[in-house]
Amino acid sequence: MYYGEIKKTDIANGxxxxxxxxxxxxxxxxxxxxxxxxxxxxxxxxxTAETEQEILDALAPGYIxxxxxxxxxxxxxxxxxxxVPFLRRVRAAYPEKDxxxxxxxxxxxxxxxxxxxxxxxxxxxxxxxxxVLVDGAFVEALKDITLRFRGSSNQRLIDMKQTRQRGEIxxxxxxxxxxx
Numbered sequence: 059m060y061y062g063e064i065k066k067t068d069i070a071n072g073x074x075x076x077x078x079x080x081x082x083x084x085x086x087x088x089x090x091x092x093x094x095x096x097x098x099x100x101x102x103x104x105x106t107a108e109t110e111q112e113i114l115d116a117l118a119p120g121y122i123x124x125x126x127x128x129x130x131x132x133x134x135x136x137x138x139x140x141x142v143p144f145l146r147r148v149r150a151a152y153p154e155k156d157x158x159x160x161x162x163x164x165x166x167x168x169x170x171x172x173x174x175x176x177x178x179x180x181x182x183x184x185x186x187x188x189x190v191l192v193d194g195a196f197v198e199a200l201k202d203i204t205l206r207f208r209g210s211s212n213q214r215l216i217d218m219k220q221t222r223q224r225g226e227i228x229x230x231x232x233x234x235x236x237x238x
Contacts, residue, residue: 059083059140061109062095062102062130066116072158072190072207074123077116081105081141084131086162088196092209096130110144117152124156124189133161133169135178142180145187156189165193165216165227190230191216 060082065071068078083099084091095101103109117125125148132141145157161169161176168175169185185191194213202211220228 059105059137060100060102061105071126075121076124076126078126080128081130081132081137083134083137084129090198126158128160132159133163133176138180138184142183149187158190159188160192162195188218191218
């Protein structure tokens with residue numbers, strides 16, 4: 059896996075101050091994507107053991123709330139395969155920090171459904187380590203700059219812990235996110 063950027067003090071992609079990893083590779087190619095250069099699976103730098111350690115070190119300070127995964131597309135199967143072992147390390151080192159993942163995929167159809175566009179042998183493990191999933195492709199016609207943590211109104215902020223517990227989609231509601 060390759061990555062395009064690591065932001066060590068990001069305040070735009072989830073609650074609080076976060077470390078954000080922008081992975082490379084996306085086959086979705088949304089019109090007017092804010093990060094189209096990351097569509098190539100070889101954009102940027104290789105994601106190495108040193109990269110993992112750099113991110114783990116960046117997550118250490120108490121003022122860092124958690125990790126955000128963006129892209130590109132973290133849910134491309136080859137990216138999931140690289141990220142699952144890394145997420146296990148993050149969870150072991152920092153169980154108190156949350157993990158957000160941004161995806162153009164839709165949870166029910168692309169990730170949970172057998173034969174879904176981005177479902178593979180590690181998807182369930184990947185989803186089990188995510189606290190908030192921001193799902194849905196960016197749609198230019200639905201662009202809304204007033205929305206928190208997403209670009210278009212079709213995208214959802216899903217509370218994955220509650221979704222797993224209840225067995226149905228539960229929208230994220232912490233801190234009054236858009237009244238959801």
